[in-house]
Amino acid sequence: MFELWSHAGQLQWLLGIDAQLSGQLPNQLRAQLPNLVLIPQPQPARAKPTLVKDLRITGVSEPLRVDMASSISAGLHQVLKLLKSGESAIVQWAVGPAQQRRTKPETRSLPQLLGFGQPSQPRPDELQHWRRKTAEPLFAVRGRIGARTTHVNRTEAVLHMLAQAESLASASYSELRSSQASRRGAQAMMEPSDRQRWSGIVNAAELAALLGWPFEGMLDSGTTARPAPGQLLVPLDRAPRERGLRLLGQGLHPSDGQQLVALPVETSLHHVHVTGVTGSGKSTQLASFIRADMAAGRSVLLIEPRGDLVNDVLAGVPPSRREDVVVIEPGVGQEVVGINPLAGDLEDAERRADQVLHLFREVFGHSSIGPRSNDVLLHALTALARSPEGTLADLPMLLTNSTFRRRELAEVTDPLVLAPFFAWYDGLSSAERTQVIAPVLNKTRTFLSRSAIRRLLGQATPRFELEELFTKRRIVLVNLNTGRLGAETASLIGALLLTQLWQATLRRVALPPDERHPVMVVVDEVQDYLKLPVDVGDMLAQARALGVSLTAAHQHLGQLTPNLKAAFFANARSRMVFHPSSEDARALAEVLGPGVTAAQLEGLGRFEACCRLVLGGAMTEPFTVRTRPLGPSVSNVAELRAASQQRYGVNGRDLDTVLAARWHSSSSQPDGPIGITRRAT
Structure with a gap:
C-alpha cells in the first residue's frame, strides 16, 4: 500500500x-x-x-x-x-x-460475451503496445x-x-x-x-x-528536512556525558531518530561559516559552540558587538575554568584589561607599525589618509613600536608635544630612518606641522580622546597577552558594544585584536604539530573586524594548519566585501545557514550544493539550519538540524567579570595619572611604569 x-x-x-x-x-x-x-x-x-x-x-x-x-x-x-x-x-x-x-487479455462487452455481437478486431499496434x-x-x-x-x-x-x-x-x-x-x-x-x-x-x-513520489529538485520549502551523516549522530542519552562535544543541534529528518548532530573539532579546524538574519538563532548556537569548547578545556577567543553573547558564555563557564576567563570590555568598570598592539620584539617593530597603519586605512578609509598623512603615521607608529613604553595612546602627544617627542626618541636608536624624518618634522614651522598632522589627529583623536579607549590602549605592559591563548588555555571574551564605543572605534579595536592574534598564530610554526592544541576563535559580525593586511583566503588556510579554528558569523552576504565572500566560500567550507534574507537564499543554496533550493532555505524556521560540513577531507551532503537551547547557568556572570578585572585589569584613574605624568613631565624618565608590572607566572 x-x-x-x-x-x-x-x-x-x-x-x-x-x-x-x-x-x-x-x-x-x-x-x-x-x-x-x-x-x-x-x-x-x-x-x-x-x-x-x-x-x-x-x-x-x-x-x-x-x-x-x-x-x-x-x-x-x-x-x-x-x-x-x-x-x-x-x-x-x-x-x-x-x-x-x-497472452494479451481480451476485453469484451457483456453482449459480446452472450453471443449478441462479434468481437472487435485488434488494431495493428495493439500487440506492440x-x-x-x-x-x-x-x-x-x-x-x-x-x-x-x-x-x-x-x-x-x-x-x-x-x-x-x-x-x-x-x-x-x-x-x-x-x-x-x-x-x-x-x-x-x-x-x-x-x-x-x-x-x-x-x-x-x-x-x-x-505514486506521486518526488523527483530530483521538486522538494520545496514545505519539505526542508534532510538526513545528517550517520557518523555525526549522537544519542540523546550520551550527550550529557560528553559536554565538550560541539553540537549543531538535533537532526530534523526522521532517519536521524531525533539524535543530536556533532561538529567534530577536526571539522571546525577547516573553519565554520555561519549566516542568519537577526532572530534566527545564530547567536545561541555560537554560545553553544563556546560552552562546549570551555567544557573540553580548549582555548577560546570571542569577539562580538553587543555583549549578550558574552553574558551567555560567562553563564556557562564550568567551575574548573573560571580562573581562565579574561573579559575585555572597554568602558565597563574601573579596572581595565588592556592591549598593546605595538608591543613586541624590536626586530618586528616596523611590521607592527605597518599593520596598525593598514588597519587605520581599512577602518577610516583609504581616501581619508593621504600620502603625507600616511608618511607621518608610519614613522610615528614605528617610533612608538620601538619604544619600550610606547602605546597607541601616545600617538597624539608624540606628534604635538616636542618635549615628550624628544624624550621618546631618545629611547629609540634609528639614525637611518626615524632620525632624518623627525629632524625634518621638527624643522617645520608650527603652521606647517599643524597642516601635516591635522588629518592624522582628526582620525586618531576620535577614539583616543575617549577614556575607555585610552585606558584600553594606554597600557605599555598589559597584565594579559593574547599569546596566552597558545601557551595556556585562556577563555578570552571581548565585548565591543557598538552602542557604547561607536561602530568605527569598535571595528578598529576588534581589528587590532585579530591582527595581534594572527601574529601569535604565525609564531606557532616553531612548535611541532602535535603540540599545537586547538584554539577556537568565534567572531560575530565578522565583516566589522576581519581586516588583516594579508589575503584572508591564505590566512584561513594557514590558520587551519596551525591549529586555529575560525567560526565566522554574520547576517547577510551583502555585508561581505567580494574578497571576503570569496575567501569564506573557498576556505570556510563547513557551513551553517539559518533563515536567510530572500536576497541571499539563492546564492547560499548554490554553495550548499545540489538539491538545496532557495525556497527550502527561506522555509527554515527559527532555530533551524541547513548545514554542510567537511568530514574526512570530503564534503557531506546537506542536512538540517534544530539547534538546542542553552543549558542552565553554572556561573555568576558578575563575579566572573569582577574576578577578571581584578586579575588582569589596571585601575583606570591610576593609569590616567601615570599617563599624564609621562606625557607632561620635563624629566628624562617617566614617573612610573605604564600599566601594572606583569604578574608572576
Missing part, C-alpha cells in the same frame, strides 16, 4: 507492507533508491477522509504515459500544499502481487483519493484537482478516470480488505508514475 498524505500542506509518504514481504521489500526498495529512508511507524497520523473517489484505468492492455511522471508528481504536490490547518488529503494505491502474462507494457513486471492495482476539509465544496474541489493530476497519465487508448465523490469508501480507504477488488493493471514504470 503506497500512500501520499498531506496534513495542512506538510507532505508525508507512507508504505504499508504485508507481513510476508516486510523482510524483503524494504531492502529491494533501498537497492533501487539509495537515498530512501524507511522509518517504522506503528500508528502514523491518518485523518479519515470525508469524501473519497475511486481511480480506474480503462485500457487493461494499453500503456499509460510514463513520460508524465514528473508532471503528475508536481501536480499532486501543488494541490496538497494548498491545504490549510485542520485539512488533509490522501492519494492511495493498493498494489497486488507482481505477475507475468504472455502490449509487449511494451509487459517488458516490466505487471501489478494489479486499486487507486483512491480522499480529502477532509472545512467545507464539502472545498473537499470536492481538492478531489477534482487530485484526479486531474493523476489523469495526466492517460494515453490514447488507456485513460485514468475517477468516480463520483462519495462517503462510502472512506472506511475502506483507512482499512483495506485482504480481498481487494482491483481497478487496473499497470507495469512497474506506470506504477512509479502514479
Whole structure:
C-alpha cells in the first residue's frame, strides 16, 4: 500500500507492507533508491477522509504515459500544499502481487460475451503496445483519493484537482478516470480488505508514475528536512556525558531518530561559516559552540558587538575554568584589561607599525589618509613600536608635544630612518606641522580622546597577552558594544585584536604539530573586524594548519566585501545557514550544493539550519538540524567579570595619572611604569 498524505500542506509518504514481504521489500526498495529512508511507524497520523473517489484505468492492455511522471508528481504536490490547518488529503494505491502474462487479455462487452455481437478486431499496434507494457513486471492495482476539509465544496474541489493530476497519465487508448465523490469508501480507504477488488493493471514504470513520489529538485520549502551523516549522530542519552562535544543541534529528518548532530573539532579546524538574519538563532548556537569548547578545556577567543553573547558564555563557564576567563570590555568598570598592539620584539617593530597603519586605512578609509598623512603615521607608529613604553595612546602627544617627542626618541636608536624624518618634522614651522598632522589627529583623536579607549590602549605592559591563548588555555571574551564605543572605534579595536592574534598564530610554526592544541576563535559580525593586511583566503588556510579554528558569523552576504565572500566560500567550507534574507537564499543554496533550493532555505524556521560540513577531507551532503537551547547557568556572570578585572585589569584613574605624568613631565624618565608590572607566572 503506497500512500501520499498531506496534513495542512506538510507532505508525508507512507508504505504499508504485508507481513510476508516486510523482510524483503524494504531492502529491494533501498537497492533501487539509495537515498530512501524507511522509518517504522506503528500508528502514523491518518485523518479519515470525508469524501473519497475511486481511480480506474480503462485500457487493461494499453500503456499509460510514463513520460508524465514528473508532471503528475508536481501536480499532486501543488494541490496538497494548498491545504490549510485542520485539512488533509490522501492519494492511495493498493498494489497486488507482481505477475507475468504472455497472452494479451481480451476485453469484451457483456453482449459480446452472450453471443449478441462479434468481437472487435485488434488494431495493428495493439500487440506492440502490449509487449511494451509487459517488458516490466505487471501489478494489479486499486487507486483512491480522499480529502477532509472545512467545507464539502472545498473537499470536492481538492478531489477534482487530485484526479486531474493523476489523469495526466492517460494515453490514447488507456485513460485514468475517477468516480463520483462519495462517503462510502472512506472506511475502506483507512482499512483495506485482504480481498481487494482491483481497478487496473499497470507495469512497474506506470506504477512509479502514479505514486506521486518526488523527483530530483521538486522538494520545496514545505519539505526542508534532510538526513545528517550517520557518523555525526549522537544519542540523546550520551550527550550529557560528553559536554565538550560541539553540537549543531538535533537532526530534523526522521532517519536521524531525533539524535543530536556533532561538529567534530577536526571539522571546525577547516573553519565554520555561519549566516542568519537577526532572530534566527545564530547567536545561541555560537554560545553553544563556546560552552562546549570551555567544557573540553580548549582555548577560546570571542569577539562580538553587543555583549549578550558574552553574558551567555560567562553563564556557562564550568567551575574548573573560571580562573581562565579574561573579559575585555572597554568602558565597563574601573579596572581595565588592556592591549598593546605595538608591543613586541624590536626586530618586528616596523611590521607592527605597518599593520596598525593598514588597519587605520581599512577602518577610516583609504581616501581619508593621504600620502603625507600616511608618511607621518608610519614613522610615528614605528617610533612608538620601538619604544619600550610606547602605546597607541601616545600617538597624539608624540606628534604635538616636542618635549615628550624628544624624550621618546631618545629611547629609540634609528639614525637611518626615524632620525632624518623627525629632524625634518621638527624643522617645520608650527603652521606647517599643524597642516601635516591635522588629518592624522582628526582620525586618531576620535577614539583616543575617549577614556575607555585610552585606558584600553594606554597600557605599555598589559597584565594579559593574547599569546596566552597558545601557551595556556585562556577563555578570552571581548565585548565591543557598538552602542557604547561607536561602530568605527569598535571595528578598529576588534581589528587590532585579530591582527595581534594572527601574529601569535604565525609564531606557532616553531612548535611541532602535535603540540599545537586547538584554539577556537568565534567572531560575530565578522565583516566589522576581519581586516588583516594579508589575503584572508591564505590566512584561513594557514590558520587551519596551525591549529586555529575560525567560526565566522554574520547576517547577510551583502555585508561581505567580494574578497571576503570569496575567501569564506573557498576556505570556510563547513557551513551553517539559518533563515536567510530572500536576497541571499539563492546564492547560499548554490554553495550548499545540489538539491538545496532557495525556497527550502527561506522555509527554515527559527532555530533551524541547513548545514554542510567537511568530514574526512570530503564534503557531506546537506542536512538540517534544530539547534538546542542553552543549558542552565553554572556561573555568576558578575563575579566572573569582577574576578577578571581584578586579575588582569589596571585601575583606570591610576593609569590616567601615570599617563599624564609621562606625557607632561620635563624629566628624562617617566614617573612610573605604564600599566601594572606583569604578574608572576
